[in-house]
Amino acid sequence: MIRFDQVSKRYEGGHEALSQLSFEVGGGEMAFVTGHSGAGKSTLLKLLGLIERPSHGVITLDGQNLAKVGRGGIPKLRRRLGMVFQDHRLLMDRTVFANVELPLMIAGTAPNERAKRVRAALEKVGLLAYERQLPATLSAGEQQRVGIARAIVAKPMLLVADEPTGNLDPTLAVEIMGLFAEFQQVGTTVLVASHDLPLIKRMKKRVIVLDHGRLVADVAAEEVL
Amino acid sequence: MQELPLNESPLLGESHPRGGRSRARPVASWREHHGWSALASLRRLMSRPVGTLLTVAVMAIALALPLTFYLLLGNVQKMGEALGQNQTVSVFLQPTQGGSAAELTAKKLRDRAEVASVTVRTPQQGLDELARMQGFSGALHTLDSNPLPYVLEVLPRPDAGADAVERLVADMRGMQGVDQVQDGGAWRQRLEALLGVGRRAVLVLAALLVIAVLLVVGNTVRVDIAGRSEEIGVLMLVGASRAFVRRPYLYAGIWYGLFSGLLAVGFAVLVELALAEPVARLGQVYAGKLQVDVLPPWLLAAVPVAAAVLGWLGARLVSAWQLRKVA
Numbered sequence: 366m367i368r369f370d371q372v373s374k375r376y377e378g379g380h381e382a383l384s385q386l387s388f389e390v391g392g393g394e395m396a397f398v399t400g401h402s403g404a405g406k407s408t409l410l411k412l413l414g415l416i417e418r419p420s421h422g423v424i425t426l427d428g429q430n431l432a433k434v435g436r437g438g439i440p441k442l443r444r445r446l447g448m449v450f451q452d453h454r455l456l457m458d459r460t461v462f463a464n465v466e467l468p469l470m471i472a473g474t475a476p477n478e479r480a481k482r483v484r485a486a487l488e489k490v491g492l493l494a495y496e497r498q499l500p501a502t503l504s505a506g507e508q509q510r511v512g513i514a515r516a517i518v519a520k521p522m523l524l525v526a527d528e529p530t531g532n533l534d535p536t537l538a539v540e541i542m543g544l545f546a547e548f549q550q551v552g553t554t555v556l557v558a559s560h561d562l563p564l565i566k567r568m569k570k571r572v573i574v575l576d577h578g579r580l581v582a583d584v585a586a587e588e589v590l
Numbered sequence: 591m592q593e594l595p596l597n598e599s600p601l602l603g604e605s606h607p608r609g610g611r612s613r614a615r616p617v618a619s620w621r622e623h624h625g626w627s628a629l630a631s632l633r634r635l636m637s638r639p640v641g642t643l644l645t646v647a648v649m650a651i652a653l654a655l656p657l658t659f660y661l662l663l664g665n666v667q668k669m670g671e672a673l674g675q676n677q678t679v680s681v682f683l684q685p686t687q688g689g690s691a692a693e694l695t696a697k698k699l700r701d702r703a704e705v706a707s708v709t710v711r712t713p714q715q716g717l718d719e720l721a722r723m724q725g726f727s728g729a730l731h732t733l734d735s736n737p738l739p740y741v742l743e744v745l746p747r748p749d750a751g752a753d754a755v756e757r758l759v760a761d762m763r764g765m766q767g768v769d770q771v772q773d774g775g776a777w778r779q780r781l782e783a784l785l786g787v788g789r790r791a792v793l794v795l796a797a798l799l800v801i802a803v804l805l806v807v808g809n810t811v812r813v814d815i816a817g818r819s820e821e822i823g824v825l826m827l828v829g830a831s832r833a834f835v836r837r838p839y840l841y842a843g844i845w846y847g848l849f850s851g852l853l854a855v856g857f858a859v860l861v862e863l864a865l866a867e868p869v870a871r872l873g874q875v876y877a878g879k880l881q882v883d884v885l886p887p888w889l890l891a892a893v894p895v896a897a898a899v900l901g902w903l904g905a906r907l908v909s910a911w912q913l914r915k916v917a
Contacts, residue, residue: 440834443826443828446829454827468829473620476622
């Protein structure tokens with residue numbers, strides 16, 4: 366599903382965020398990307414969403430070379446990804462329902478189908494009762510779950526999350542990670558960037574460890590202790 | 591909510607490997623988003639009424655100015671035409687010239703090709719006319735004799751060129767027994783030339799004010815987009831195309847244009863009403879020859895439409911440029 370081949374990313378100003386990174390994540394697999402802050406986790410996820418472009422190397426997503434996706438193709442690619450952000454990026458002036466509905470509006474899904482899917486997504490993250498509220502009235506954990514509902518509502522092939530538990534207390538963090546594991550169980554490929562090592566260890570999934578933009582360890586799920 | 595088939599929820603069903611776009615209903619969803627964008631942008635405008643009203647008012651004034659000038663120009667032109675209807679050249683004979691001499695001169699003039707008609711007005715007719723004017727009758731009684739000369743009203747043929755009329759006037763000045771020649775045609779030409787300048791000025795003014803309208807809409811939309819850059823960023827991240835992101839701003843431009851066009855028409859009609867009374871009075875002075883020139887209905891209908899197009903264009907230009915910076 367995801368394939369990085371000798372990928373480097375050098376930002377303007379010379380900082381090299383990723384250097385000659387190669388790895389593969391199969392379809393339906395769930396993997397954590399970890400490392401200290403500045404190790405290149407966020408850059409890796411940004412390359413997948415075409416928020417950034419690599420300086421060198423080839424990234425393939427579901428058989429598609431991302432270098433061949435032009436400006437006009439970016440929206441189409443992003444519709445097939447579900448992205449979850451640490452600061453959840455919700456629209457604060459729209460209801461929970463409208464926030465989750467957004468990807469379906471963009472995709473042009475019919476209204477009754479939209480309502481059905483939005484409610485299913487909110488049900489999944491346990492927020493069905495909050496659909497008419499504004500995000501600001503929810504707790505941080507609840508807001509993050511709205512962000513997750515938005516990411517999964519359009520049934521993405523790949524779910525990508527950047528520090529999704531960064532602002533949450535440990536109990537909530539476990540709950541959120543559990544949600545991601547559930548999506549993997551139904552066939553979605555999941556890639557989560559996190560620096561929370563104890564939590565990652567608990568999840569018993571594959572762990573890709575970065576340090577200064579280089580791959581230093583790639584631990585299979587069975588080997589996580 | 592409880593009746594939702596949660597266990598076979600669409601989320602946990604088969605995953606769509608090619609994403610969720612329903613290609614079966616592109617037209618329906620496109621129409622739906624247009625409707626949504628139009629309404630959403632209208633609601634946004636209404637949610638800050640003062641700012642919207644100020645923008646619309648500035649645009650409306652910019653649009654109303656050329657309309658008003660056009661209206662004034664039309665009335666001045668009408669006035670010129672009304673005056674032009676009796677573009678006679680008055681030939682004042684010397685006081686020594688009697689009735690027979692006047693008739694002789696008139697005959698000579700009637701023979702000329704460029705002359706349509708010549709009317710002889712006796713000193714008595716002139717005196718009667720003066721007597722009818724208020725304030726003169728008393729003064730006229732003090733006169734022992736009629737001091738007025740014979741006057742020939744010479745009407746050139748309508749198809750006679752300005753040169754021919756000029757030559758005629760020059761010839762008449764040289765004729766024996768002629769004291770003075772008053773040619774109303776000269777100021778008519780001057781008025782015509784002035785109107786030409788006025789028409790050109792209205793065009794230039796309209797062009798400038800069209801640019802002003804574009805700038806006002808453009809700047810308003812620019813500020814709007816800048817204030818919503820976060821929202822736009824989120825939309826882009828979840829896969830919105832540029833066209834999708836832009837649509838509400840284009841509709842905002844259309845609304846601004848449409849409202850300002852309607853308001854401009856309102857201003858212009860007010861000016862029309864304000865002018866109606868004094869122009870009508872002027873018309874009475876000219877014995878009902880003058881009618882108020884009003885803006886034609888097609889123009890009043892075209893202004894809001896054209897303004898909406900302008901608003902759309904301004905929003906389009908700015909949003910293309912502004913969104914390039916966002917993502």
